[in-house]
Amino acid sequence: MSPSPWPRQSRHFALFFFAYFGYVGVFSPYASLFFADKGMSAPQIALLVSMMQIMRIFGPNVWGWAADHTQKRVLLLRWTAGAAALSFIGMCFGSGFTSFLLLMVAVNIFISAQGPVSEALMLSEMQGDLSRYGQLRLWGSVGFIVVVTLGGYLLDWFGVGFMPWIALTLLTGVFMVTLRMRESLHVHRVCDGPSVLALLRRREVIAFFLSTFLMIAAHASLYVFYSLYLAQVGYSKSLIGWMWSLGVIAEIVFFYYQAPLFRRFGVRRLMLASLLLAVLRFAMIGWFAQSLAWLLLAQVLHAATFGTHHSASVATLQRWFAGPLQARGQALFTSISYGLGGSLGALALGIAWDKISPASIYFIAALMALGAAAAAALSYRWQADRESGK
Numbered sequence: 001m002s003p004s005p006w007p008r009q010s011r012h013f014a015l016f017f018f019a020y021f022g023y024v025g026v027f028s029p030y031a032s033l034f035f036a037d038k039g040m041s042a043p044q045i046a047l048l049v050s051m052m053q054i055m056r057i058f059g060p061n062v063w064g065w066a067a068d069h070t071q072k073r074v075l076l077l078r079w080t081a082g083a084a085a086l087s088f089i090g091m092c093f094g095s096g097f098t099s100f101l102l103l104m105v106a107v108n109i110f111i112s113a114q115g116p117v118s119e120a121l122m123l124s125e126m127q128g129d130l131s132r133y134g135q136l137r138l139w140g141s142v143g144f145i146v147v148v149t150l151g152g153y154l155l156d157w158f159g160v161g162f163m164p165w166i167a168l169t170l171l172t173g174v175f176m177v178t179l180r181m182r183e184s185l186h187v188h189r190v191c192d193g194p195s196v197l198a199l200l201r202r203r204e205v206i207a208f209f210l211s212t213f214l215m216i217a218a219h220a221s222l223y224v225f226y227s228l229y230l231a232q233v234g235y236s237k238s239l240i241g242w243m244w245s246l247g248v249i250a251e252i253v254f255f256y257y258q259a260p261l262f263r264r265f266g267v268r269r270l271m272l273a274s275l276l277l278a279v280l281r282f283a284m285i286g287w288f289a290q291s292l293a294w295l296l297l298a299q300v301l302h303a304a305t306f307g308t309h310h311s312a313s314v315a316t317l318q319r320w321f322a323g324p325l326q327a328r329g330q331a332l333f334t335s336i337s338y339g340l341g342g343s344l345g346a347l348a349l350g351i352a353w354d355k356i357s358p359a360s361i362y363f364i365a366a367l368m369a370l371g372a373a374a375a376a377a378l379s380y381r382w383q384a385d386r387e388s389g390k
Helices: 010-037 042-070 073-092 097-111 114-126 133-158 160-178 196-200 203-223 226-233 237-287 292-300 302-320 323-355 360-388
Strands: none
Touching: 010 042, 010 114, 010 133, 010 160, 010 226, 010 237, 042 073, 042 097, 042 114, 042 203, 042 323, 073 097, 073 114, 073 160, 114 133, 114 302, 114 323, 133 160, 133 237, 133 302, 196 203, 196 323, 203 226, 203 237, 203 302, 203 323, 203 360, 226 237, 237 292, 237 302, 237 360, 292 302, 302 323, 302 360, 323 360
């Protein structure tokens, strides 16, 4: 079988993902260390970092509606990327909980547009053929791994206070890439299928979003607390950076080879496998934090718990939210999973960190992932029932 052609603007998508996830690679792993260095308590850190998710509850739905309604996705990306970079300048000079909280709100309301709208733009150009999706999306993982690895060394050398300057440089890069992007040639203005509200009333869609909510809530144990957890155990910042990098290397390998895997095993099997492996991964981190070998194995499972789960989620969403609903479908996925799931997960796990123990949050995360697997199994069963007319 001959390979599918690359979508138009593939180079721009690759550069965009590299810069955008490079920003995530320096901010997500090291923000907790940065705020701790500024004197914030664990609950304050949880609230500050959760602003990334809280703003995703509202922002993506507004941006998604605007993108689908106007079909001006590139223009929207351009304005929000510029506004995010300008807002982030304050992070380089801020001090105190209140100022950081206001800055996190301002920055992340604009950043919340970047993920769902860029994915919707790329999916529109792919016209339903996702065989090149992983090979483009992996450039985000490459950006993440390069920045998270170099960031660890830079912060060891210059101190964690240097982190905002790296992040600002990458956000500026995101904005520069959007200046080269062009609107998709494939415009969808009429929706002949069910509306968004009608889709959200379907039990299989409800179960799917419940599953993604629980899965990303569980991942708050990584995105918010993993670096702090390893630092408390005694690992250096540079080693913490390499641990993040290992997980992303595994993710890159999956993204590159995902097309034949999905053809062979299907979306349902890979989704359920990713959720069950997440249960194992979180339990391993909780039990074996003192063992580098076990932590390395747990990081390799990132290929399944993020890479496989993300691609299977995008493929599942395409069954319901395609064409003129594309941006809103991606926005709902971002809002419900990363917004609600990520923020509530971070707050709940932050309380557990203080009241029980740091290790306890990973056992709670394992239970969340188990619940996500059960909800996903129901979603696919009900979807099959609908398709068979039951």
